[in-house]
Amino acid sequence: MVVVSEATALPARVSTAGRHSSVVVSDDRQWARHLCGFVRSGLDRGEQVQYFADTTAPERVLRTLADAGIDATAAVTRGQLAVPVAAQTYLAGAAFDPDAMIGLWHDAVDAAFARGHRGLRVIGEMSWGVRGAVGADRLLEYELRLHQEVFERLPLTAWCLYDRRLLPDAYVNLLAGAHLTHRGDPVAEPTLHVAPLADRVGFLMSGSAGYDTRDAVAAVAAAVRGTSAPRVEMDLTALRHLDAASLAVLADAAAGRPGGAGLHVRQPPPSLERLLELFPALGSVMEVVGR
Template sequence: MNHISEPISTTHAGRVRPGDHLCLPFASDAQQQEVVSAFIADGLRRGERVLYFADRTPPDVIDAWLDPRGVDGALAIARGQLEVRVVGDDRPEQFGIRDAVRDARAAGFQGLRLTGEMSWALREKRGSTARVHEYESGVASTVTDVKDLAAVCQYDERLFERTELTGLVSVHHGVLCIDPLHDDRQLRIVPTYSPRGLRIAGVVDDGTALPLAAALAEAEGWSSGEPLLVLDLAELSFIDVAGIRTLVRFAESVAPERRVRIKDMPASMRKVLHLTRWSLEDVDESP
């Protein structure tokens, strides 16, 4: 069976290591929360200190983000392992990143993770991103110099011009993305946000139908504010009867106010549905 390919420029939230300077372009609040909370939770579990520069997000919300991941954010704050600083009119660099790294070492932590909301850049002089690039270059050089620092810069795609954002993303080592819900040599299942759903890649058969069912169950538990769930099958190389049965049962079980859309259904799957007479009446299929 073929290996499932992945762009070199992406790093999963659970695989960030010291020396990484990554960018998180996000298109929804759910994407920001899930990816950033995974990044923070992984750092806390590794014994690292985490420094968060908040601009648009209230500090107490960041604490609450960690609850679904089984991490006590309030405790981490109380013992000095997690700190949230409001940017305000200052740029994050003015808070002293190098000093923060030194303080983390002195306190006995394994290293420092920092992440910041880059919406403060919109308050910079309009018509030029030179100062933002200058800031990013400073972060990059600091990450390279101090060795035990990882940094993630958050850019809200709803606020920045596309051409401007493309240039800012390119000055990072790569892009941060959410960890797959399942990932082995046969099957990878990754949450998507625009649209909200799952990208299912690889092979679904008797051996991988259970991980698929578990991922679908987790997706069903996502906010009821997401009425449409899109299952992207463009990278699905094979699906057998067990896998199709899993999808059909899931589609039949979702709440009445929600819909499931199948994107890029393989011809083989359509044929099996026809032969078995299984119904996907509740599934809105898109080409």
């Protein structure tokens, strides 16, 4: 669980519209356009801007900004712009750890305010996710948790940059789909689309869930297990099919929630209700609503 710093916690829900976006690019021109627009906007607003590079050399990022007329050197000098390398910062530990990452965001926003900036905006290159880094299999869980555990609480704007040239389409479709806002190249609907809910604590699953989507279901289950909210909802309105293994994984996560708070399942597909007839024990940890 993440403890929210009083200094940066917002007194009420802040608008999260557009603050956590997936950005999908497939060429350098698109990349530069998104990069420059994002950085320029942040500098103009007095926010601190950080670009976490993975495969792109930091010098190239700065050169691209300068070529677009942005005085990147001055921004770096006054501490408003930084281009760290992911492998030397948040990926430098033994494993990528969503819990630690979420804590880091709270620290980072605190630090930005302490230095007099009016907010923090970040771009992260996400291509490291397919290179076998330890903990990279938890990236989807992390993306799903960010909305509730970070963006609902902090004045942070973050774009997750997915480069089609470096990542398989199915991976991009799944990960980009886990954001509430999307920019750049359109992405196809994955077999199983998972995302946080915009207006409630919970998650959406749509499409078809089976053995082939077990990793996505496991990520949702981990996010369910991790959330401390008393009520968590699963919106399954657009889910066509759910197999027994997926249901068991979700039920296990629901059973493991603090205080046994259970899971509210909205408009499940007929397959879920049929499976609950076969396995009544799984139904004891979830409540079907909306049907």
